[in-house]
Amino acid sequence: MTAYIPFIPAIPLLSSLIIILFGRILSKKIVAFLGVGSVSLSAIITIIAGINFISSTPENGSYTVTVWNWLTTGGFSANIAFSVDALSLIFCFVITFVGALIHLYSVEFMDHDEGFARFFAYMNLFVSSMLILVLADNLLLMYLGWEGVGLCSYLLIGFWYKEPENGYAARKAFIVTRVGDTAMIIGLFLLFINLGTLNINELMQQASLKWAVSSPLAILSAALLLGGALGKSAQLPLQTWLPDAMAGPSPVSALIHAATMVTAGVYLIARTHVLFALAPAVQAAVAVIGAATLIIAGFSALTQHDFKRVLAYSTISQIGYMFLALGVGAWSAAVFHFMIHAFFKALLFLGAGAVIHLLHHEHDMFKMGGLWKKLPIIFITFLIGSASLAALPLISAGFYSKDAILWFAWSSTNGSKWLWLAAYFGAFITSIYTFRMIFVTFFGEAKTEPTHKPGKLMTIPLVVLAIISLIGGFIELPENFGHFQIFSRFLSTTLPSVQLAGESHNELLFQILSAIASLLGIYLAYLLYFKKSSFAESFSNSQLANFFYKGWQFDWLYDKVFVKPLVWLSEINKNDFVDKIYTAIAKATEFLNSLLSRTQQGRLRWYVMVLTAGVVIILTFMLNL
């Protein structure tokens, strides 16, 4: 029954290998068929696995499929083993389903690109790595997937490598996430040394057995893992790479930098939630970081001109929501928001990509406008996605997921009103910048003409995702709204449910409040950007806006704090004074060598003489002693 699980990551991997090896000789059709087909096949298998899982859920909530023993050394052993539970199934579903749609979209999007085969090879490799990441039953294998997605991200950001800036963005993404990855691998070492295993289930059991709540080791290891999660998920203070990562093709942004890879941090924290529960301080930090990130990124999104950069900051902000949810212990709310976010953000990126694609690669929103008549399907789907992002009440899926987070930020035991306030304010900003995007791009006077209508391959994924973004929220309804909670029940086998501080609060009040925030944001955007209020003009020219536009100057800060001192240090150490010691050793050796080399004069007889004399001397001593 479970034997097919390994095929979920294996099929894209195989397809990737085939395309890498034979990409040059295969025709575009075959490459496209392989690329899309493999991911679709994985999606089908995932759905079958999901149905099987629901119909016969294992007792402890997960089952493991061991493929083979990867390595065994000393007391350590790691298997290539895949663990299936509700959490990984949801992630798998999102990855393969959204992945398949994005692949389909890419067939048209990348049609005229010379790197067509290369693109699909990377994408398939990415899907495979991401699936390994979420299915891994031990942290080492997970780390393999973790680095695999990092690699694919690097490759795909720099996909159009002929532009130097793209390469720079790719390197930036790689290096910044590397900071987090380093913390994470140290965390893995720490866990292994103290708990003796990297198998996630055993690890969680051992941790809860051996470590008390708030014990230093628990805090340290949770903090280190959090470091990895921050890097991958572009959270404060490692968020600077994601906006630049938009240099990659739009499907890449949709799949990697919105839907899947950047949520790996969410997955990691959810997966190791036991550890975080043991370290309340770190968990609180998660919440605070999430809240801070969502506001900072929201403000940045407000001022961007580049279509995709708005969405990138929005992604950072939305992941901030997920982190907030994780931080307050609302695990299932975080995962729910991840899923919904994956749908609508992929939709938004694909829509934005389509617009950019059709407008001669024009990225600046203010050079677009009036597109709603010319590209109606894209407009409608984009509007649905935006509604979801802005959490338009009742009809959008985003409302339900974000509302849950807002509610738990207030009401859970770990929550506080400050967190709620931040999240609430964030939601308000979200709806402003979302509809700023809509009004600027799709309304007003037309500035650029689209070249042609999008093809079927591009519109079908948009429509499908739009439908899901509309109805996806109904699988999890708040308690006061019919209390229809398939999703959290499904997840409850894996993740604990949120603990509420008290029952006294009225959930409905909060829903109304967030609805007001959302609608108010939309109205404000309407005033500022549809009616062209002069305030918008003056604001966008202000210092503050520039500050926000530059992403709160984090790049500048890092340049001053890390890069410049390092360059300065390297400069003063130009002559490598530490090396002087070694040079001295080398010089001394060289001198000794020159002494010795006098004996190496190339005279055979001299060598024989010395050899013989040596033997004679030794023999004399041996005989007489």
Added chain:
Amino acid sequence: MNTIFYIAGAIALLSSILAITNRNAIHALLYLILSLLSISVIFYILGAPFIAALEVIVYAGAIMVLFIFVVMMLNIGLEEELENKWLKPRMWILPSIIAAILLANLIYALRVLEHQTVTPQIIQPKQIGISLFTTYLLAVELSAILLLAGIIGAYHIGKQKKKIIHRFLKK
């Protein structure tokens, strides 16, 4: 028989000394062959007739012919003045000292033998053959490989590239 031993031994030592001091390569080789033949005599009277025959066939008959062959091919042997330049009397000092120390060591070590006399028995070729192909079978195989390597090595090293190339083949 002891007399034969002493005579053959004396000839062997003398001809060896002449071999290493001679200026002429062919003469030296002849002295060396003489030395080998007298050692072969010693082998014979020590009860090793097979080895004596091998010494003559292989050592004196084949290996030394190779030497002579090479010396003849290089057409050397009449370079007395060069050898005189190479063989200055003071060159003998250090080697002689080393040899003297070694000889002293040898004599010192030999005192443990305490005048043991030997009454050798003749060992027939058959015994050697049986010993070779049972106890030392592996060593025989290894020597076969060694000889093969020697053949190939000598062939490869000794091969000379054609120095004269046809003018059309020159660059």
Added chain:
Amino acid sequence: MVTVSLEVQILFAGLLFLIGLVGLLVRRNIIFMLMSIEIMLNSAGLVFVIAGSHWAQADGQVMFIFILTVAAAEVSVGLALILQMYHHFKTLDADALNTLRDKNER
């Protein structure tokens, strides 16, 4: 058969070895060096045969056969090398083969 004492026999072999050794150390002509090596090898074989006849065992003579094998291989390769050397350096001077020495010194 021979009744010369073992001591004298081994001394004889030892003297032969020393003659070869001195020859090896003194001669500059590489052919003579190879010849001296042959003398030494031969004397080593002689000791084996003496020992074999002392204990009336075939092993000593077997060892001599192996020495013979080694000598044959050594001489064939050695002479091929000498041929090459002569063609390369136009001399048989062993001291001429010093192109691998450290040129910076001396």
Added chain:
Amino acid sequence: MEYIFIIAGVLLIVLTIAAGLIWVERRLLALWQDRYGPNRVGPFGLFQVLADMIKIFFKEDWIPPFADKAVFVIAPGILMISILLTFAIIPFTDSFFVLDSNIGLLFFLGNSSLGVYSIVLGGWASNNKYSLLGSIRASAQMLTYEVFMGLSLMGVVMMSDSFNLREIVEAQRGMWFVFPQFIGFVVFLIAGVAETHRTPFDIPEAEGELVAGYHSEYSGMKFGMFFVGEYLGVTLISTLIVTLFFGGWLGPSFLPPAFWFFFKTAFFICFFVLLRASLPRPRYDQLMDFGWKILLPLVLLNILVTGAIILYLQ
């Protein structure tokens, strides 16, 4: 004392035969090549040998001034000594032999390998380029053919279980080894011709190209020694072929064993002369190729098969 008589007898017989062969060969060559041989001195030219000997003894014994004198003088002696010594191990009859040695065959091989020196040194000491070329050829040829001369005899040794020639003859009472060891016999015959460097393997002297090769500087009795040495070699190889492959002195008892031995030997000597009379001389590289590429594998195969059959029959 008896010992000395035997040695003297053997020497006398052998040398007489060798000297007589000079006449025999010339007469036989004349017969086969349809011309006159020596027929003036004495009946049938029989005293031609004597006349030649007188001439050779009284000729000026000239040593070239550019020659290496000592080696020049020693060289022909080595040939004579090595061949004459080998006759010591030939069992002419059951009781008439010089040495009954356990390593008889090895003694022959050792001496034949020493015989090379005479030609090599003779050619080198002459200090003449033709002589040198001849001796280089000779050393290469003899080294080559010595290898499988020794190997070709190993089949015989395996079958008779001994190096002792008398025992080898005794072992042929049932059947001459020429039948089971036919390959060995053929190879030994060819190698024997090459060892004595007679036509067709007389490349070291090759009058046409090397003006008599290694002995072109020799004259007088030294040349005579080379000359007689060749006939001694022919005799020696013939006696060995007879001893090793044709049952030695064995034969029907109505005639003495000595007769059978000399009869068979005479047959092979005549065969050698016939070879000279009928075969042309091959090229040098053909000779070497033939040796290494045909005879050597053949001999090794012979040893392998013989060993396998002996093992099987045990």
